[in-house]
Amino acid sequence: QQPVQSPQAVILREGExxxxxxxxxxxxxxxxxxxxxxxxxxxxLMILLKGGEQKGHEKISASFNEKKQQSSLYLTAxxxxxSGTYFCGTVYQKVxxxxxxxxQVIP
Amino acid sequence: xxxxxxxxxxxxxxxxxxxxxxxxxxSEHNRLYWYRQTLGQGPEFLTYFQNEAQLEKSRxxxxxxxxxxxxxxxxxxxxQRTEQGDSAMYLCASSLAAGEMGGYTFGSGTRLTxx
Numbered sequence: 001q002q003p004v005q006s007p008q009a010v011i012l013r014e015g016e017x018x019x020x021x022x023x024x025x026x027x028x029x030x031x032x033x034x035x036x037x038x039x040x041x042x043x044x045l046m047i048l049l050k051g052g053e054q055k056g057h058e059k060i061s062a063s064f065n066e067k068k069q070q071s072s073l074y075l076t077a078x079x080x081x082x083s084g085t086y087f088c089g090t091v092y093q094k095v096x097x098x099x100x101x102x103x104q105v106i107p
Numbered sequence: 108x109x110x111x112x113x114x115x116x117x118x119x120x121x122x123x124x125x126x127x128x129x130x131x132x133x134s135e136h137n138r139l140y141w142y143r144q145t146l147g148q149g150p151e152f153l154t155y156f157q158n159e160a161q162l163e164k165s166r167x168x169x170x171x172x173x174x175x176x177x178x179x180x181x182x183x184x185x186x187q188r189t190e191q192g193d194s195a196m197y198l199c200a201s202s203l204a205a206g207e208m209g210g211y212t213f214g215s216g217t218r219l220t221x222x
Contacts, residue, residue: 097150
C-alpha cells in the first residue's frame, strides 16, 4: 500500500527549514528517501532501518519511528539545489513510493 | 561503474504496436526493478528480478506487459498492443541488496508516447 506524504508541495526561501512526513498504514521495516529533479531520474538519499535511527546527507537528515509507522525528512538551511520532488518509499521486498512532495527553494 | 543505462530514451509509437525497452543495470547488482511513472505521481512498481528469476509482478500489470532478464544481466520490458494509457516514463533501477538493506540506482528512463 502506498505511503502517504505531506505536505504535497512547499516553497521555501534559501536558508529556511522544512519537514516532509511519510506515514504508512502497514508496519514499516525500513524507509527509503529519494529526490527527483525535473526531467531526471530519482536519486537515492538515504535508508532508515528499524530502531528509530536518524541519518544525514549534506544538511538533510531523516528519522524513522516504526511504532508510529512514520518517517520524516528534515531539510535545514535549504539551498537552491534542494529543489525537486522528494519521495519516501516503504520497503517489503521492493520499494513502494509515495506520491511525492514538490519542494521549491527560491532566492 | 557506468550506472544504469536505458534504451531508447524516447519512443513514440502508434496505438496497437508492440514496443520493447532495454535496461542495463550496474554490473554487480543482482536485483533489477521496473517502475512506471506518470506526471505528478511517484514511481509505480511493475516487476523485479533477482538475477534471472522474476520474483514479483504487479497485479496492476496486464498480460500485455512482459519482462525478461535472460542471463541475469540486462533486462527487457515488452508492451504488446500499446494503448494510450501506457504513455509514461518507464524507469529501471538496480540494487546490490534487497531494498531492506540498500538503495536503488535508477536509470534515466524511457519516455513512451502512444499516439
